Amino acid sequence: MLALTVFLFSVFHALHAADSVPGPWIDYPADGTATMTHYTIPDGYIAACGCVGDSTKYPTAALSQMAYGSSTAYGPACGRCFKLTLLNTYTSDPPFFPNVVKSLVVKVTDLCPLSEAGWCSGRQNKTNPGGQYLNFDLAFPSRAIPDDFFPSNESFYGYKDFGVWNISYQTVPCLSNWAGAKNKAALGSVADLGDSVCCPANPTGSPNDTCPSFSDDNSIP
Numbered sequence: 001m002l003a004l005t006v007f008l009f010s011v012f013h014a015l016h017a018a019d020s021v022p023g024p025w026i027d028y029p030a031d032g033t034a035t036m037t038h039y040t041i042p043d044g045y046i047a048a049c050g051c052v053g054d055s056t057k058y059p060t061a062a063l064s065q066m067a068y069g070s071s072t073a074y075g076p077a078c079g080r081c082f083k084l085t086l087l088n089t090y091t092s093d094p095p096f097f098p099n100v101v102k103s104l105v106v107k108v109t110d111l112c113p114l115s116e117a118g119w120c121s122g123r124q125n126k127t128n129p130g131g132q133y134l135n136f137d138l139a140f141p142s143r144a145i146p147d148d149f150f151p152s153n154e155s156f157y158g159y160k161d162f163g164v165w166n167i168s169y170q171t172v173p174c175l176s177n178w179a180g181a182k183n184k185a186a187l188g189s190v191a192d193l194g195d196s197v198c199c200p201a202n203p204t205g206s207p208n209d210t211c212p213s214f215s216d217d218n219s220i221p
């Protein structure tokens with residue numbers, strides 16, 4: 001009887017887990033619009049992709065899980081570089097449109113976990129609260145980015161940090177665009193080292209230079 005109960009309990013759990021599978025990864029275009037938030041990672045920190053610690057000396061970002069392509073460890077987005085351009089804010093009242101165009105090139109080194117309603121909640125069939133499928137979570141403040149990178153109008157809004165931006169993104173080759181490209185140590189020229197890290201210097205999407213999905217490879221939902 002106990003064995004049967006345990007068996008039924010396991011079946012229930014398996015079905016329940018299948019229910020909550022978040023669906024397919026997002027096959028996002030090379031260029032598009034997204035939201036951008038920011039988060040802090042300690043200097044030298046080795047984030048989800050397993051890129052070398054020196055990557056934190058240059059602009060890096062976490063990408064929302066369903067675009068990142070894995071729920072755990074590394075995914076196909078690891079090491080990819082994107083030029084991100086600030087468009088406007090809209091959680092502020094009124095929305096803020098900066099009178100300067102600010103861009104920066106980031107390397108993806110981290111995973112922004114899927115949530116139900118947060119900025120990294122975008123799925124193939126569902127946008128985040130900003131109406132976007134992708135969110136880039138910028139490592140900021142960072143010694144690689146000027147403190148005044150984000151335009152603001154403190155005298156009008158009463159605060160400087162808008163928190164969330166509407167941005168455009170453009171896929172760019174890391175070697176000719178990312179500030180850390182000349183520092184071999186920061187570039188993380190590391191191919192898939194079995195089950196621990198995967199941080200290619202310049203992933204192109206080809207299987208020979210792009211990370212697989214750790215969670216798919218290990219049947220982790």
Ligand SMILES: *[C@@H]1O[C@H](CO)[C@@H](O)[C@H](O)[C@H]1NC(C)=O
Pocket residue numbers: 019021022023024123125126
């Ligand atoms: C989106 O896809 C997931 C997984 O395939 C599914 O569970 C969910 O109901 C879908 N949501 C919408 C709004 O279609």
Ligand SMILES: *[C@@H]1O[C@H](CO)[C@@H](O)[C@H](O)[C@H]1NC(C)=O
Pocket residue numbers: 152153156
């Ligand atoms: C701040 O916003 C106010 C109201 O929109 C505007 O009049 C002012 O020029 C802005 N200042 C800056 C520095 O953008």
Ligand SMILES: *[C@@H]1O[C@H](CO)[C@@H](O)[C@H](O)[C@H]1NC(C)=O
Pocket residue numbers: 033087088089090130131166167
């Ligand atoms: C974000 O920018 C795009 C492109 O300008 C625009 O179409 C969209 O309405 C903006 N979204 C928000 C929430 O401001």
Ligand SMILES: *[C@@H]1O[C@H](CO)[C@@H](O)[C@H](O)[C@H]1NC(C)=O
Pocket residue numbers: 206208209
């Ligand atoms: C990786 O694949 C690309 C295209 O599929 C090819 O051009 C390139 O030579 C390959 N590189 C290596 C190191 O095999």
